[in-house]
Amino acid sequence: MAIQVTVIDYKAGNLTSVVKALRHLGAEVSVTDRPEVVAAAERIILPGVGHFAATRRLDETGLTPAIREAIAGRVPFLGICVGMQWLYAGSTEAPNQCGLGHFPERIERFPESEEKVPHVGWNQLDPIRGSRIFAGVEKGEFAYFTHSWRAPITAATAAVTQYIQPFASAVEDKNVFGLQFHPEKSGESGLKILRNFLEFRPC
């Protein structure tokens, strides 16, 4: 039977690419903005591009408590880009908007330097040993990034990427995963990471 995955639509960018990649991997995808659908989901993906302030819609539509309960109920959850950032306490991009707070740190902008911000393009992953979402992904494999804010490196970091300074390009805690890059746009490496999420079974 096909793996069922629920993709949350909170009007933050374009879902077509994520949905297309998941279907390519054989998943049965449903797209929803309704908390009751999220509450019944077997597997959840929260995509998102653009501004952290857009996550306010998750609070306004009742999706935040539904996601919180699903995570507590050990439903596999993957946040992509702003969807990853939302797992933290908040972001300096929208200081008045709270994140989920699953991870207590805050998202901050890349520091000023010679390098350009946003960080756009293909950069390398250094996955932490034992990470489940990076099973089969080697150190140095590439992923496609486009962002100006990033998460700090902590005990929950699942992969590190170097741009200006090292930052957390992925985070992982039991059934909760976050990817700062776009796996749906990261070629074979990205598809492998998405497949790992689809096949992840919480113990």
Next chain:
Amino acid sequence: MLTRRIIACLDVRDGRVVKGVQFVDLIDAGDPAALAARQAQEGADEIVLLDITATHEGRKTLLDTVRRTAQSLFVPFTVGGGIRTVADAAAVFEAGADKVSINSAALADPELIGQIGASFGAQAVVVAIDARRDPDASDPVREARVFVHGGRKDTGRTAVEWACEAESLGAGEILLTSMDADGTRAGFDCELTAAVSSAVRIPVIASGGAGTLAHFADVFGAGKADAALAASIFHFGVSSARSLKQELAKCGIPVRLPC
């Protein structure tokens, strides 16, 4: 480390590729979907599809072309040509594009940049600039002018100033074509590319003039380009974006390899 991107560009008219890399063993070498997939397999970091269809009827095929091309493409995919409104952009995104490239429509209505960005994110808005050096200016590069309508109309604006304004209005990237260099195969206009790239904080994609592998090394070095557009890589004596990148790596340019 962040790598420099080689972007494969397909010019499409009435749903058929009219320029771009040809693969002799492809059954249908004019099919954008087949060519884009092949380019991605062979190491292109990104695909740009520029629709140069002139007729209204032909334009209707664009969305179908985008949909088919996006179907099995898992690298960033930009679509440009004829996008004049937020609704045009939304239809192209819905069909599977990750970014849209807008040129004369942005010049006519600069607010369009922010309007598309508000719904789809700044990273999804590429502002394409066609520029030509102004030989009469005291600084022909800094005062290179922006042209529209295939280079027939001078907008009276400078490329550097328009790139900065586009950035402030919310553009995610700049696609800069040197009209002096385009078609010459004598190299990118590295001075112009560097002038624009140094003036903005967003990535600049260089286009026009590539004739040899060394030209790519030049535009990533002296030209300060973040990415370069390659319409016909075969002309440079290499068989694929992958071999182009292998040669660039030997010159010390960071590129995505293996790919």
